[in-house]
Amino acid sequence: MPTDNEFTRILQWPGYRVYQHKIDEKGKTLDLWVRRKRGNRKLECSGCGRKFEDVYDCNERAVRDLPWSEFNTTVHIEVYRVKCPHCGVRIEKVPLLPSKAPFSKRFEDAVGQACESASARQVARRFGLADSTVRAIDLRYLERWAASRRRPALRQMGVDEIHLGKKQKFLTVVCNLETAEPLWFGRERKKETLDEFFEKQLSVRQRHGIEAACVDMWEAYRLSIEQWAPQCRIVYDKFHVMQHANKAIDEVRRAEFFRKGGRMRGLVKGKRWLLLSRWMNLTADKRQELNQLFALNRKVFKAYLLKESLDRLWTYRYEGAMLNYLQRWIDQLRWQRLEPFRKLAVMLLDHLDGILNYCRTKVPLGVVEAVNGDIKSLLRRGRGYKNLRYLLLKAQRMAATKTEFVVFKKAA
Numbered sequence: 001m002p003t004d005n006e007f008t009r010i011l012q013w014p015g016y017r018v019y020q021h022k023i024d025e026k027g028k029t030l031d032l033w034v035r036r037k038r039g040n041r042k043l044e045c046s047g048c049g050r051k052f053e054d055v056y057d058c059n060e061r062a063v064r065d066l067p068w069s070e071f072n073t074t075v076h077i078e079v080y081r082v083k084c085p086h087c088g089v090r091i092e093k094v095p096l097l098p099s100k101a102p103f104s105k106r107f108e109d110a111v112g113q114a115c116e117s118a119s120a121r122q123v124a125r126r127f128g129l130a131d132s133t134v135r136a137i138d139l140r141y142l143e144r145w146a147a148s149r150r151r152p153a154l155r156q157m158g159v160d161e162i163h164l165g166k167k168q169k170f171l172t173v174v175c176n177l178e179t180a181e182p183l184w185f186g187r188e189r190k191k192e193t194l195d196e197f198f199e200k201q202l203s204v205r206q207r208h209g210i211e212a213a214c215v216d217m218w219e220a221y222r223l224s225i226e227q228w229a230p231q232c233r234i235v236y237d238k239f240h241v242m243q244h245a246n247k248a249i250d251e252v253r254r255a256e257f258f259r260k261g262g263r264m265r266g267l268v269k270g271k272r273w274l275l276l277s278r279w280m281n282l283t284a285d286k287r288q289e290l291n292q293l294f295a296l297n298r299k300v301f302k303a304y305l306l307k308e309s310l311d312r313l314w315t316y317r318y319e320g321a322m323l324n325y326l327q328r329w330i331d332q333l334r335w336q337r338l339e340p341f342r343k344l345a346v347m348l349l350d351h352l353d354g355i356l357n358y359c360r361t362k363v364p365l366g367v368v369e370a371v372n373g374d375i376k377s378l379l380r381r382g383r384g385y386k387n388l389r390y391l392l393l394k395a396q397r398m399a400a401t402k403t404e405f406v407v408f409k410k411a412a
């Protein structure tokens, strides 16, 4: 039979020793009772961090710790209270117990790490916990991670909206373009939404440090940026502009086929995705399908070409060349009677300065899109992110893990 001393050596809770244990071989449980080692009597007030020698009173708490072999392990720990002149009677700070919940820090870390690659439900099954408990542990794990890290400066920001559904509507997402990390979520997509980010999340200095912002051609965001960060250059990036181009081609498709009904309608069913895809990303089969569709309707064909060629606008690095290309693109619209594209052209001309800003300020392409994609995949997998803070931390952790992986691969 191992002695308490040996239990202490295996448990490895710094500053604590095992003074009693109980093994239930049938129930597969191990219970350990621990208290502070003799030399470890400096108590810290959990309110203010002041140090004390004197104990006010003592209680026992039971927390679940990592399993020992097949045994579920519970550690019973003596926790003191101190009488702090600043905070009153307060519980001492114990780094091994990160919260009031009945789990040790390393148990919570294990659950949190498991949640990085599996759904809360799978993790719950593995650890024999309720789903809600796993989510609460994961949230605390992520909060601790967020509190311990340095935040890079925000020089280039991306603002995007995500459609959550009919009920919850829109989510405004602010990200750091240089680190590809989401920084903040706000409900809806009004000027006031983004105002809140500038007002509550950034200092005056931080606001003035922002050089560029990639946003949608959406008035509300522009107004907010102009008010809070007037020195910041607004860049209407490829991702956002192409979203409008996709919307335009979808409108053409609907007008051309669906209103006609009957046989035509059946032929184009399920082709929406094809029309929104880039030609270079399609397999030979899919290209064949698209060609059949184009043979039926010249207008849809023309619209597809227009969308594809607009994409090339961002290959130009000089303002003059970019403007020239855009002008030629708009010229092609003449006589086409493609109303959605005519509207798109008007929109592009209205936002010309911000489009050309891409040549004046280099911003990474595709970051807003990637961040947006990560959040959507989290939403799909996770169901019920009613807590926006949790969703944000989860997405931040995901972005940081990707960066760590890239650094790791570079080093290797």
Ligand SMILES: [Zn+2]
Pocket (backbone or CB within 6 Å): 045, 046, 047, 048, 049, 050, 084, 085, 086, 087, 088, 090
């Ligand atoms: Zn205190």
